[in-house]
Amino acid sequence: METSHYTALQTKHAGLERRIHQELSRPLPDPVTIQSLKRAKLRIKDELLAQ
Numbered sequence: 001m002e003t004s005h006y007t008a009l010q011t012k013h014a015g016l017e018r019r020i021h022q023e024l025s026r027p028l029p030d031p032v033t034i035q036s037l038k039r040a041k042l043r044i045k046d047e048l049l050a051q
Contacts, residue, residue: 003051006051009047009048010048013041013048016040016041017041020034020037020038023037
């Protein structure tokens with residue numbers, strides 16, 4: 001059963017994935033930004049798996 005919290009986490013995870021792809025498609029992607037986004041995405045994934 002999906003809760004609103006779980007759905008919100010899925011939405012945030014998808015948004016971070018989009019932001020990572022946007023950053024990677026720039027002519028000079030910022031590695032610090034990419035690393036930060038990936039860490040945030042991983043934290044959300046861990047929380048999703050814990051439910």
